[in-house]
Amino acid sequence: MAGISTHVLDTDxxxxxxxxxxxxxxxxGGTSEGGTSHVGTSHVGTWRLVKSVVTNADGRTDQPILxxxxxxxxxxxxxxxxxxxxxxxxxxxxxxxxxxxxVVRFAIFDPAQHYHxxxxxxxxxxxxxxxx
Amino acid sequence: xxxxxxxxxxxxxxxxxxxxxxxxxxxxxxxxxxxxxxxDKPAPLTTAPASQAGLGPxxxxxxxxxxxxxxxxxxVCELAWREGDTLTPIKTVTTAANGRPAEPLLMDAAxxxxxxELLMHLGAYFAARGxxxxxxxxxxxxxxxxxxxxxxxxxxxxxxxxxxGYSYYRGS
Numbered sequence: 001m002a003g004i005s006t007h008v009l010d011t012d013x014x015x016x017x018x019x020x021x022x023x024x025x026x027x028x029g030g031t032s033e034g035g036t037s038h039v040g041t042s043h044v045g046t047w048r049l050v051k052s053v054v055t056n057a058d059g060r061t062d063q064p065i066l067x068x069x070x071x072x073x074x075x076x077x078x079x080x081x082x083x084x085x086x087x088x089x090x091x092x093x094x095x096x097x098x099x100x101x102x103v104v105r106f107a108i109f110d111p112a113q114h115y116h117x118x119x120x121x122x123x124x125x126x127x128x129x130x131x132x
Numbered sequence: 133x134x135x136x137x138x139x140x141x142x143x144x145x146x147x148x149x150x151x152x153x154x155x156x157x158x159x160x161x162x163x164x165x166x167x168x169x170x171x172d173k174p175a176p177l178t179t180a181p182a183s184q185a186g187l188g189p190x191x192x193x194x195x196x197x198x199x200x201x202x203x204x205x206x207x208v209c210e211l212a213w214r215e216g217d218t219l220t221p222i223k224t225v226t227t228a229a230n231g232r233p234a235e236p237l238l239m240d241a242a243x244x245x246x247x248x249e250l251l252m253h254l255g256a257y258f259a260a261r262g263x264x265x266x267x268x269x270x271x272x273x274x275x276x277x278x279x280x281x282x283x284x285x286x287x288x289x290x291x292x293x294x295x296x297g298y299s300y301y302r303g304s
Contacts, residue, residue: 075272130296
């Protein structure tokens with residue numbers, strides 16, 4: 001199955017992270033080869049919010065982030081709003097929250113393939129990768 | 133010192149045979165017969181990690197290429213303030229042979245509490261090393277978002293990456 005999916009795990013607790021808002025956006029008006037730059041102008045585009053979803057008790061989303069028939073070559077981004085999650089989690093000192101609502105930008109280079117993009121987090125660390 | 137021979141470089145030679153490793157070339161960045169003086173080439177791993185304990189407040193970066201098993205030399209990184217979706221560029225640096233910029237990203241009074249984003253040019257880094265990847269590549273310019281809450285502390289930011297994933301954390 002093609003499309004985009006994700007899975008958020010709290011590696012500090014060894015559990016799925018439930019109730020995390022994820023903003024999914026697509027880059028419009030940029031070049032196909034890259035995302036945006038802070039200072040350059042050659043890759044400037046606009047991130048258009050496609051939808052916001054919230055992780056379920058398993059740390060996944062009830063519906064795919066992007067359905068197979070909607071997959072196109074392009075640049076996409078997922079913003080994981082973990083700040084509220086960590087602050088509301090018992091026993092977490094706010095001073096220890098180092099990662100800052102991380103964003104993952106990635107490309108669909110072949111719409112026939114599936115892109116599973118998990119996010120593993122703790123207050124002080126972040127990991128993502130192309131999963132399966 | 134006998135232990136000086138026990139580098140990852142020498143393990144590469146043991147595993148593949150020195151000649152085979154050198155002959156295969158290409159993406160085996162550590163297998164080259166001699167280290168290049170150019171700052172954008174991976175350095176042979178002959179140095180031990182450096183402790184920064186006891187140093188003053190600063191933000192330091194260490195980029196590690198987990199695909200080649202080397203420090204990431206020649207990685208262009210743009211540091212910016214972040215307020216919501218608004219980014220204010222602070223500086224652009226390039227990592228040296230040891231995977232670190234020549235100077236700390238921020239030091240002393242320049243280190244302020246706030247939201248930061250470091251944009252790492254991952255796609256260009258691997259393209260410069262001849263790594264064959266899809267177009268567009270899965271990861272190109274990777275944003276690293278982190279927060280500095282206490283400017284009186286030392287902050288170390290290690291970033292470990294491959295063309296297919298990355299990890300960062302508050303180091304020491």
